[in-house]
Amino acid sequence: MSVIKDVIAKVKQMDPEQHEFHQAVEEVMETLAPTVDKHPEFVKANLYERIVEPDRVIMFRVPWVDDKGQVHVNRGFRVQFNNAIGPYKGGLRFHPSVNLGIIKFLGFEQIFKNSLTTLPMGGAKGGSDFDPKGKSDMEVMKFCQAFMRELYRYIGADCDVPAGDIGVGGREIGYLYGLYKKIKNEHTGVLTGKALEYGGSLIRPEATGYGATYFAAEMLATRGKDFKGKTVAVSGSGNVAQYTVEKVNALGGKVICLSDSNGSIIDEKGIDDKKLKYVLELKNVIRGRIKDYADKYGATYYDNKSVWDVIREQGIKVDAAFPSATQNEIDGQNAQALVKNGCYCVSEGANMPSTPEAIKVYLDNNVLYGPGKAANAGGVATSGLEMSQNSMRLSWSREEVDMRLLGIMKSIHSACLEASETYGQKGNYVLGANIAGFVKVAKSMLAYGVV
Ligand code: NDP
Numbered sequence: 156m157s158v159i160k161d162v163i164a165k166v167k168q169m170d171p172e173q174h175e176f177h178q179a180v181e182e183v184m185e186t187l188a189p190t191v192d193k194h195p196e197f198v199k200a201n202l203y204e205r206i207v208e209p210d211r212v213i214m215f216r217v218p219w220v221d222d223k224g225q226v227h228v229n230r231g232f233r234v235q236f237n238n239a240i241g242p243y244k245g246g247l248r249f250h251p252s253v254n255l256g257i258i259k260f261l262g263f264e265q266i267f268k269n270s271l272t273t274l275p276m277g278g279a280k281g282g283s284d285f286d287p288k289g290k291s292d293m294e295v296m297k298f299c300q301a302f303m304r305e306l307y308r309y310i311g312a313d314c315d316v317p318a319g320d321i322g323v324g325g326r327e328i329g330y331l332y333g334l335y336k337k338i339k340n341e342h343t344g345v346l347t348g349k350a351l352e353y354g355g356s357l358i359r360p361e362a363t364g365y366g367a368t369y370f371a372a373e374m375l376a377t378r379g380k381d382f383k384g385k386t387v388a389v390s391g392s393g394n395v396a397q398y399t400v401e402k403v404n405a406l407g408g409k410v411i412c413l414s415d416s417n418g419s420i421i422d423e424k425g426i427d428d429k430k431l432k433y434v435l436e437l438k439n440v441i442r443g444r445i446k447d448y449a450d451k452y453g454a455t456y457y458d459n460k461s462v463w464d465v466i467r468e469q470g471i472k473v474d475a476a477f478p479s480a481t482q483n484e485i486d487g488q489n490a491q492a493l494v495k496n497g498c499y500c501v502s503e504g505a506n507m508p509s510t511p512e513a514i515k516v517y518l519d520n521n522v523l524y525g526p527g528k529a530a531n532a533g534g535v536a537t538s539g540l541e542m543s544q545n546s547m548r549l550s551w552s553r554e555e556v557d558m559r560l561l562g563i564m565k566s567i568h569s570a571c572l573e574a575s576e577t578y579g580q581k582g583n584y585v586l587g588a589n590i591a592g593f594v595k596v597a598k599s600m601l602a603y604g605v606v
Contacts, residue, residue: 158191158198158203159184159185159187159188159191159203161204162180162184162203162204162207163177163180163181163184163185165204166180166207170256170259172256173255173256173259173260174256175256175257175259175260175482175483175507176256176257176259176260176263177256178260178483178507178510178511179260179263179264179507180207180263181511182507182511182514182585182589183263183264183267183589183593184203184207186585186586186589186590187203187589187590187593189578189579189586189590190578190590190593190594190597191203194594194597196601197597197601200600200601200605202597202600202601205600206237206266206593206596206597206600207263209234209235209236209237209259209262209263210235210236210237210238210243211234211235212232212233212234212235212255212259213231213232213233213234213235213281213306213309214230214231214232214255215230215231215232215305215306216228216230216231216305217229217230217231217283217285217298217301217302217305218301219294219297219298219300219301220297221290221294221297222291222293222294229283229284229285229298230283230284231281231282231283231302231305231306232253232255232258232280232281232282232283233258233279233280233281233306233309233310233315233317234255234258234259234262234279234280234281235262235277235279235309235315236259236262236263236265236266236277236278236279236280237266237277237278237596237600238277239277239596239599239600239603240269240270240275240276240277240595240596240599241269241274241275241276241277242275242276242277242312242313242314242315242316243276243277243278243279243314243315243316244265244269244276244277244278244279244315244316244317244318244535244538244539244542245261245262245265245269245278245279245280245281245317245318245535246261246280246281246282246317246318246319246320246323246535247280247281247282247283247317247318247319247320247323247327247331248261248280248281248282248283248320248321248322248323249282249283249285249286249287249298249321249322249323249327250282250284250286250321250322251284251285251286252284253282253283253284254284257482258280258281258282259280260482260506260507261280261320261506262278262279262280263278264278264506264507264527264528265278265279265280265528265535266278266592266596267528267588267589267592267593267596268527268528268529268531268532268535268592269532269535269539270591270592270593270595270596271528271529271532271567271570271571271588271591271592272532272535272536272539272563272567273563273566273567273570274536274539274540274563275539276535276539279315279317280320281306281317282320282322282323283298283302285298285302285322286322287322287327288322288442292326295326295327295330296330299327299330299331299334300330300333300334302331303330303331303334303335303338304334304338306331307334307335307338307339310335310345311343311345312343312344312345312542312545312546316344316345316346316347316538316542317331317345317346317347318346318347318348318534318535318538319348319394321393321481323348324348324393324394324439325348325350325360325439328346328347328348328349328350329349329350331346332345332346332349332353342354343545344541344542344545344546347359347538347541347542348360348538348541349541351550354541354544354545355541356537356538356540356541356544356550356551356556357550357551357552357553357556358537358553358556358557358560359534359537359538359541359556360394360398361398361401361402362398362533362534362536362537362538362560363394363395363398363504363531363533363534364394364395364396364397364398364399364400364401364402364479364504365398365399365401365402365533365557365560366530366531366532366533366534366536366537366560366563366564367395367399367477367479367502367503367504367525367530367531367533368382368399368402368403368406368477368502369402369533369560369561369564369565370502370525370529370530370533370564370567370568371475371477371500371502371523371525371530372406373564373565373568374500374502374523374525374568374584375475375500375523377523377572377582378523381406381407382403382406382407382408382475383406383407383408384407384408384409385407385408385409385474385475386408386409386411386472386473386474386475387403387408387409387410387411387473387474387475387476387477388410388411388412388462388463388466388471388473388475388476388477388493388498389403389410389412389413389462389476389477389479389504390412390413390414390419390461390462390463390477390478390479390480390484390505390508391413391414391415391478391479391480391481391504391505392413392414392415392434392437392438392445393415393438393479393480395479395504395505395531395534396413396477396479396480396504397431397434397435397438397439399477399479399504400413400426400431400434401428401431403477404426404427404428404431408474408475409425410425410426411423411425411426411471411473412462412465412466413426413434413445413448413462414445414461414462414480415438415444415445415480416480417444417445417446417458417459418444418445418446418456418457418458418459418460419445419456419457419460419461419462419464419465420445420446420448420449420454420455420456420457421454421455421457421465421469421471422448422452422454422455430448430452433448433451433452434448446458461480461484461489463478463484463485463486463489463492463493464489466489466492466493466496467488467489467492467493470492470496471496472496472497473493473496473497473498474497474498474499474500475498475499475500475501475502476493476498476500476501476502477501477502477503477504478501478503478504478505478508478509479503479504479505479508480505480508481505481508482505482506482507482508483507483508483509483510484505484508484509485508485509485510485513486510486512486513487510487512487513487515487516489513490509490512490513490514490516490517491516494516494517494520494522498522499521499522499523500522500523500524501517501522501523501524501525502525502530503525503526503527503530503531504527504530504531505527505531506527506528506531507527508527509526514526514585518583518585521582523582523584524584524585525584526584526585526588528588528589528592529567529568529571529584529587529588532563532564532567533560533563533564536560536563536564537556537559537560540556540559540560567588570587570591571584571587571588571591572584572587573587573591574586574587574588574590574591574594575587575590577590578590
């Protein structure tokens, strides 16, 4: 156990300001404690300390010019964390909150998530503190081009394959790929999340939300339950949230809330497919605020409050929750309220949306809790399928990709469950996901020797 404690202490001491990274390392490392006794060879090779240090961190200046001719500078990041089991793979996030600690936490999580998918992908993450909100299409294009003008040196179809994340959707991937293709004069699968016309995969936009719902359905099935007639809370209103609502509706559940960084809506009647179509238009085309939904459908809008604050303050009953906005959106107090209001299933669409205090509440109360690195792995898994299709220069049908996605989510669920049982805590998906993801990467690192 002191191996684990020493690693956590060293990470905090070396980079004291990287709080989100500390949180991710602590959460993973603490659950890896049982592997220390079972695998003395991992300790001998000092793998626990090696795995928390990225292979490399790339930081760069991104200068760009706005519509008025004013010059701006943002900071770009790519953290290539670990390529033991495959080329680096992980999204790009454009959001003003982005800093090195956040990108490192996301890259670290990505190692284990990608390992869980069963596909050969290493872990990486990147992005910038650029805020796409309120920018014109032209400004977004100029920023994306400036970002790729530097990033292109470090990525490649067999080396590092970025994708989208917060603030990086189909529009941004198009601009990024357009410049890469121009500079390198090659058409390869160097980015995923591309549009269908130029190498994208069917179901990729839907994959994270669908996958988080499939994972929740698997967890519910262990208790003989399903989504029919269940009330569901979803936060965020971006890519992950949108397709979570679609799949929950398809499986017979009723989603009653959505949010964005300005506030939340509660629609007790449920966000049916017609209303969801409007949300997609609002968020992906008009690029408006979720408040407009309340105005259009007579739902209640709570300014400047998260979905989880509203559920606590209003005592709203939900069966299942899908946090799908951002990190640390559910704290201990809001987790307590969720449990008190009847919630017995949490499936994380977002990365690390629950604080350590919230996770403790779920585990203490026997909540079916799918941590992000397992529950939201459908996105990167389908990115892996996009890479396969690009390499083979063919496209699979919608049904084929969806079937593979479902199969992958089922196998991630059973891998987590099996590992939790093997290590004596059956049903603890946090422990199961971390150990199942880690062991494969650790064995590969061991095979390579000290490199
Ligand atoms: P989008 O940019 O499409 O949507 C993000 C949503 O969350 C928006 O509604 C946004 O509101 C809201 N949001 C973002 N930051 C904050 C914040 N600080 N406070 C409150 N609300 C916020 O991103 P995605 O849907 O792609 O990503 C959502 C989460 O899912 C992230 O944690 C991401 O890492 C994770 N994820 C995404 C995957 C994917 O395939 N896209 C794969 C795996 C995980 P606003 O519009 O106002 O900013």
